[in-house]
Amino acid sequence: MIKRVTLIVLDSVGIGALPDAKMYGDEGSHTVDNISKQLGGLQLPNLERLGLGLIEGVNEIRKTDEPIGSFGRSLEKSAGKDTTTGHWEIAGIILEKPFPTYPDGFPSEVISKFEEAIGRKVLGNKPASGTVIIEELGKEHMETGYPIVYTSADSVFQIAAHEEIISVEELYDMCEKARQILTGKHSVGRVIARPFLGKPGEFYRTPNRRDFALKPIQRTILDEIKDNGYDVMAVGKIEDIFAGVGITESVHTKNNMDGVDKTIEFMKTDKNGLIFTNLVDFDMKYGHRNNVEGYAQALKEFDERVPEIIENLKDDEILIITADHGCDPTTPSTDHSREYIPILVYGSKVKSGVNLGTRETFADIGATILDVLGIEKSINGNSFANLIIKR
Template identity: 65%
Template sequence: MNRAVLIVLDSVGAGELPDAADYGDVGSNTLKNIYKNKNNFSLPNLENLGLLNIDGFEDIKKNDSYIGSIAKCNEQSKGKDTTTGHWEISGIILDKPFPTYPDGFPDDLIKEFEKRVGRKTIGNCVASGTEIIKELGKEHVETGSLIVYTSADSVFQIAAHEEVVPLDELYNICKIARELLQGEHSVGRVIARPFIGTEGNYTRTGNRRDFSLLPPSDTMLDYVKNSDMDVFAIGKIEDIFVNKGITRSNHTHNNEEGIEATIETIKEDFKGLIFTNLVDFDMIYGHRNNIDGYAGALKYFDDKLPEIIESLKNDDILIITADHGCDPTTKSTDHSREYIPLLFYGKNIKENNNLGILDSFADIGKTILELLRIDNKIAGNSVAGNILR
């Protein structure tokens, strides 16, 4: 193998993990519950790769044969957020979760933040991003105070109207917050949440940016880059890894842009890794409990999958997975603690090959590095020998 194409379907979980009760996520199964809630729902191209032959989906539909190698992965890290999931995929397992703030951030932290950025804040609570701009948008526009809020995940989110706080200023404010939120307050991500519109009609824009912690050690990306290969980051991958281990990035804003950028990059001539995050499943549909929208986004990706596969070279491997769950059929609007699906496909990959349950998301990164013949010290166990013909 000379290239790996790794596509993360953000939040497309594959069933509650054994410790889901500790996170309030019993009953969550993002993918399966969408199938159950949508009549005659199908994803024929993903199913042809073996999606519904993954353990736990037997009662929906099971193909007699499929063209990929499949599994689902357990999560060893504590947490259920984007950074934790992507880091583990890439070989970093966290011993303790990032801090969360169910009662809002401490007053002294907020005061120091206000002092550093030169603006007051409002909110400072756990909230839905769409609801809090409805509630506080008018006050923000009138006063210029920043809307600060969090969720069940380890995030410090800053919402601001683009005509009140220009994007450059908002991004700089987020950088200041990122510098402040270290040590005991090392949240996984600081997120810029710009919006536009007028009272009663505020809408978040595609100019969101994530400001993550720097990975504490080298990841799969670093090993690929340090082997004189390319690492192409598509979507919010550059933010999640703070550009560490990346040779080129394309910060696409939605699934459509991300899929097209992935196809175009596959057509280029290089060796190494394409690492894509498709964010719409999570950001637009999962967190808003929009079952129809989530199902439609899955259908859109499935319809584009043949074009992705057609673009692959003979020595490429396509890997499709997720980073956590976000079941739109449950009462919760937060991420869910779930297994992630794992599909391998390529000319040199075994067909009709079910690996069962893998120990860690990190097995994905470890497998990619072995397929690319790169010595490494990241966490995980490679399954390369089990998927190659």
């Protein structure tokens, strides 16, 4: 019997444009292959051993003759290509309509309510790169005390503030107020606190980012696992993405390697259920900034930790490595890309070399997790446990 699943989401590590990518302006996106092409090769020996190069559509990663894991890819059934949509679908929620986006900034009805709630005006109110907009408006922000509001191609309401002008606690309070306002047709996926420090020309964002997500619109595998007496251990952004719902314990992280450390700390405990980890650096630090070399280095750094993760797997535990969308740093766009996600599965009870093919929805991952934990609950998705689990 399997008692625990460790699920690691490599945020934005997509593996090829989905059939409907054209609708999102993402034709030709392939985060992994395009990075490899641009750099003349990308060696990820441990992910290769798990079967990454054998997944359909992955052509620039070495193919092993003897994979130690099972492997496949998945379509995204939900509308959209953002973090919340991807993670919710993994957990069993399929969205028919995407979260609202604001390519022209937020309407006056939203901004006026927000300004009234916080007792001051705002700067910005437009789509922008987070690092660019604080350079553009940071000096004025410091002089006026007005927070910087901006968005992106994703469904996000972001508030940037210098920690010495608006405290982190006050910034979080502003986000809570924005979250209460952004409901109904303006139910954005996330309100994000973006604190920064420094002086004009030398501003830098701090690790005190915090996401204020919508509560899941229906029950997820997290609720089912928790209600069956198991632990749901969240690492990184997971607590924020699910607004704390269905989670029994959570830790936030400073970077990818801290995320791996915290995951392994949970793995070393005797707690059963689900360890759910998000490693955000791929997306936040490199994908959105079109930093190909940095993205490649982050992939190599994670790859180097895979043996350590495997060493800490218990006999009654399985490891699933996946993603939530793409963010191809080689394309002109700095936004997420609508891509297939990889599925790599490993464990002493997992068959090696099984090709899972192309799954119809990310929710197949969640359905499989419930299946292997022996939780009989019908959610979206079809379990592939019968294909990979040794009997």
